[in-house]
Amino acid sequence: MRIGVPKEIKEQEFRVGLTPAAVRALTEQGHQVWVETQAGQGAGFADEDYQKAGAKLVTTPQEIYQQEMVVKVKEPLPAEYPLLHPDLILFTYLHLAASRELTLALLKSGATCIAYETVELTDGSLPLLMPMSVIAGRLSVQFGAHYLTRQQGGRGVLLGGIPGVSPGRVVILGGGTVGTEAAKMAVGLGARVQILDINLHRLNELELIFGSRVELIYSTTQSVEDCVKDADLLVGAVLVPGSRAPVLVKEDLVAQMRPRSLIVDVAVDQGGCIATTRVTTHAQPVYEAFGVLHYGVANMPGAVPWTSTQALVNATLPYTLKLARFGLPAALEQDPALAKGLNVKAGKLIHPAVQATFPDLS
Structure with a gap:
């Protein structure tokens, strides 16, 4: 050929x-x-x-x-x-x-x-998406930590905190490959991490991976609202293969987030799971909406x-x-x-x- x-x-x-x-x-x-x-x-x-x-x-x-x-x-x-x-x-x-x-x-x-x-394999896994999902998940926290610095317009939060000062809060919507890898990075930095997912089986699997280091929460409208309001870094990691990502965070909830907190919507290449998300580029990756920074680069792994x-x-x-x-x-x-x-x-x-x-x- x-x-x-x-x-x-x-x-x-x-x-x-x-x-x-x-x-x-x-x-x-x-x-x-x-x-x-x-x-x-x-x-x-x-x-x-x-x-x-x-x-x-x-x-x-x-x-x-x-x-x-x-x-x-x-x-x-x-x-x-x-x-x-x-x-x-x-x-x-x-x-x-x-x-x-x-x-x-x-x-x-x-x-x-x-x-x-x-x-897609018979077990439902996506072998050609997985390696980029691993990278995007890890980069979501790496970039998140960078843009949370005050010089980049963020809240000035060190995700890991220090003794005597609380760590930053990382909220991850979705416990698939992206969400899991984001959590690994966030836990490694010492952040307080919450993962929300509607799949109880997956939440049980995540407990075997993280133990008590990550708070695992069944995703409902109420639990999403409660967690998102207090997030320093919100990672959108929702995937429905081939379909547009469902919008889990509406504009009014974004408006209730902490000023200069950060959203990294990895689902942006499937339309995004946060209502205020729009596609950005590596040249201009971040914009502000409702006082919250948004990172919407659709080809995150292109950075590495x-x-x-x-x-x-x-x-x-x-x-x-x-x-x-x-x-x-x-x-x-x-x-x-x-x-x-x-x-x-x-x-x-x-x-x-x-x-x-x-x-x-x-």
Whole structure:
């Protein structure tokens, strides 16, 4: 198969769809790989590294999208829409529920689009989303600690506190991968941590992980209100695979939070679980609403591209190899998890959650 790897054009997105090691794995199996020049530079991979791995370097995205399959990191942006075509397999993060515009563009293109975030194993786990969720969860507290400093506009709270001064309060909505990793970081800093979730089984699992170091709370409207009001750092970590995130914190509750407290809504790429959340960028990551700072960067792992590129490609490469070796129909038939990643094909919405989000497009 002919495979293209473009340079990401999302603002300050430094990850890349394939590492040189992944390119070598593909070329050793007889596949051809085209890589756009400087595609891996932000993640620490030079053009020469790709050449040594067997890739062919090209200078334009048009040459990349002429191939049979494009492997990238983030969803296509409007400048890339005209490059999509019916003979293309696009393998990347899509998060369609958050963007009607993108969904329409993919339908119009006729391309076959497989979303990393909806590839799902039989146990319900999301193997291609998990590594980025781990990173985003950890970064949510790392960035949270930074923006809570007074110099960044925050309350001036040290999350860990010191003897004689209470630690900061970290409230985490959702006890999945993002929430768990955020809690690990917050506990490590010495913060007071609360996790809210509606899944009692998951709360029991979290007790085995954290013991008494984290307060585990069943999520109701009342418990969310009680916890959020006193939070120094609120982390939105809610996920419904393929669907828009439910809004758990409304504007009036944000208005009751402590002045200059901070919200990091990791669910922003699925629309956000906090009503006042809007998408920001690494260049301008924070804004203020109702006296509360908001961090809404939709590609948080892009801040640590050396780590996150390798983590992502470690997870995606087996599926990329399968698509390249067997072709689309056979690969989807052999691998039910990969089949669940299919979101758009031949101008039609395929994934049930995306269909439910845009019923008029189904």
